[in-house]
Amino acid sequence: MSSCCQCGNVVPDPRQQQLAEVFKKYAGQKGALIPVLQGAQDIYSYLPAEVLKQIADALNLPFSKVYGVVTFYAQFHLKPRGRNIVRVCLGTACHVRGGAKIFETIRNELQIGDGETTADLRYTLESVACIGACGLAPVIMVNADTHGRLTPDKLKAILAQYE
Ligand code: FES
Structure with a gap:
């Protein structure tokens, strides 16, 4: 109530x-x-x-x-989650192709750390190991969408697509 x-x-x-x-x-x-x-x-x-x-x-x-x-169980969450789950791959293939820089850029853009959620509940950020799209490294997923061959300058426009 x-x-x-x-x-x-x-x-x-x-x-x-x-x-x-x-x-x-x-x-x-x-x-x-x-x-x-x-x-x-x-x-x-x-x-x-x-x-x-x-x-x-x-x-x-x-x-x-x-x-x-x-x-x-990792599937359960005790803290509020964002409407959009941003998963940044830090697996080996993504790492050697700049995954850490992608992660750092998103962290700065959203002003949150790994596993955290923005105050407006728009995004939750999570680092993950390989998400099975190594040919597209470096890769992020936003919800069910895969975004590959990323460079830091592409990230702002990608994140903006998700309300
Ligand atoms: S290491 Fe990133 S998708 Fe496989």
Whole structure:
């Protein structure tokens, strides 16, 4: 629930309704924790602590168990993520073709470090090992798009394409 800034009335958070549907879908099922976490993350784009608490309650599991699974798997995120995930390859082929300079240029452009998200939630920056497009080195991915044969001067225009 949150307050409407116009009238002060409490407005329901539609994500809570969606989360309730995820709980309903997996109610009583064995091995529900991972799919419930995935469903919750799809809704919130990350897993806030209060959502983890709700999941623990709904599945009747200790919070420590839920938290342990979330921190074990790289697919789950405890901090907000950007609308656009920028992955910069630092694998060998990209490295020898200037990947580090590409990474540094993007870091400066976005003013964030590896694994961080811009304050406006527009971008999350992540360094990765080979993303399987070595022939195009140096390579970045933005969401599902691959951008290869990069030079630092191309980056600003590429990032600007992603709102
Ligand atoms: S090393 Fe960068 S795509 Fe393979």
